[in-house]
Amino acid sequence: MSNIIKMSNIYQKLAKNYEGELMATLKKFIAIKSFYDEKTVSKENPFGEGVTKGLNFIAELARKDGFKATNYDNKVVEITAGDYEKNVTLLAHTDVVPAGGSGWEYDPFTLTEVNGVLRGRGVSDDKGPLLSSYYALKLLKDNDLLGKYQVRLLVGGNEESGSACMHHYFQTLKMKQPTYGFSPDADFPLIYAEKGIINYEVEADFDLPKIHSFNGGVAFNSVIDKFVVNMDNDPKFIDFLKQNKVEFTHEVNDDLMDITFVGKTAHGSTPELGINAAIVALTQLNEFYKINELKKIVDLYTDPYGRGINAYNESKDMGKNSMNLGIAEYKDKHLKLVVNFRHVNGVDKDAVIKNIEEANKPFSIKVTLVNPLLFYPLESTLVSTLLKVYQEETGDIESKPLAIGGGTYAKDADNVVAFGLTFPGHEPDMHGPKENMFKEHLFKGIHIYAHAIAELGKKIEEESN
Incomplete structure (x- = not known):
């Protein structure tokens, strides 16, 4: 147990080095109006110009940081670290729902912080969590903490309008399925069942x-x-x-x-x-x-x-x-x-x-x-490993895995569940005019996701021996 606590403390300590980068990147990311726009849909921009801009933004960021990043037809961006067959795959999305309607106190496409609470369209669904997971992967790469497995971060552009992006990646392009994976686009501790x-x-x-x-x-x-x-x-x-x-x-x-x-x-x-x-x-x-x-x-x-x-x-x-x-x-x-x-x-x-x-x-x-319906047994390797990581990183052993009505990318790939980034008791008002995220939660996401990637990677290595 002491070794586990020691490693957990390492992730938490290293994560602090990426908090400033995350905030600077999120500010630019929120400003991109990456919602499905039928008026600008074309062969080149299958989900509209704004979504394409969002996908290119994250691809350019990844290349600048030394990752291999491939944009597949302006539908999915694949960011990879490592060249192994077995993989830990993260699925997140750059598209957001439109900011139409009433009730906005702040410009929805300007990142606003009020008393430690971040506001803006996409800050919780899913640009904020996407960047927490991205900087978790960067943390592992920068500090040579990755093992003999590949890590993929797949960033889609159509999650809010039917997930045609991931269908294109896995079904049309026939890309390999995850060995294990998660989507940072729901609630902690994790989602084991989806309607x-x-x-x-x-x-x-x-x-x-x-x-x-x-x-x-x-x-x-x-x-x-x-x-x-x-x-x-x-x-x-x-x-x-x-x-x-x-x-x-x-x-x-x-x-x-x-x-x-x-x-x-x-x-x-x-x-x-x-x-x-x-x-x-x-x-x-x-x-x-x-x-x-x-x-x-x-x-x-x-x-x-x-x-x-x-x-x-x-x-x-x-x-x-x-x-x-x-x-x-x-x-x-x-x-x-x-x-x-x-x-x-x-x-x-x-x-x-x-x-x-x-x-x-x-x-x-x-x-x-x-x-289709999604349902993973609580005792499965995927669920039990992620739950253990969450508990070790947060100290929360009371919150239980959830079954939800929301549909996530977990349904679009094998061996994936939704894992955060909304913490128990917090209301992020996803799709609403008060969409929000605690800045502290985004920072916690970095070390939780880094730990989760590493632990799932260890499971892959153990199963390969």
Whole structure:
């Protein structure tokens, strides 16, 4: 035990040498608006110019620091140390969700520190944790603490919009799978189970009386916090909203008015923590005007656990299914909804999809993503090794491994689980306007991840002898 404590102290001591570099790099990194941008998507920029800029930034940083860095088609950057077949692989991402919506106290693309708390889009999801893991790898390389195994840091550009990046790396390019690995994109102590994910789109054509268009939402995995309805000017409906104490603003333009309904954003894996502005708006419109198509949408998508789409289920390990209406649009008499559904273990995904299709009729359904459930036994080498590292580095032996609704890169590769960087009790407000990270936690991440890489590497060496 004394030797373990000694090594842990070494990682902690060495990590202090990289804190200044991390902060300087993070400041530049946060300033890059690396969210998916359909307007700038091209063959050269498959996820938009901002994501390409973010990928190039991290590749250039790695080359400057003496790593081999390869950019695969502006989808994934691979940073490597060592030339061995067996490997420890880290998966992180440079893309972020857009900073749309209300509630920002600070410029989302300027790193701001207030009383030791860092603010900015991507500071917790996932640019901050990415850099903690990057400087952990740099620590090991600079101090000759790597063994006979390769370490790969894979930086993707499409985690927030379906993980096409890692599909390209592992499935299209057929790159080798991790021997062991982790993704610094969730919670400590670690995530041993993740819900399965089914994304789908709903489409229908119909003519809504009085309503000309509506739209809201920035991503399938964020609760809609702002929803705009363009409709005939109707003072009685405005009075109705005021009587119901609905939060909204409106502007009148001759015979038309735009009403902006205000909700509360949350991560799509926990929609019950938010207030979906689209559901608020459509509920009020239906109650006042009695429109069948709106009632259908409200009945289907109000319950965040999937009861409305006949897809409710729960398990002992993973809790309840969840359902998030992430994007809702109506224009030129055409409806489009983008829905994110997550299911627990014990659920037959094919049966669930059939139930969803039946429930939505006569609306049509197109499934766009099926991401399988992830489940690693607590006694497995990967889980037990990472848990031990976390406990040794933090002294926290009370916190238990987690099963979550959020989907991470761990599902996109073999032998990988999500490992930090959110500490127990902290609310990072990922995808929200108060996204934050304690500076101290980013610094702790350096030595925790350095230790984790080294310990997984030792397991590889032991298994190879």
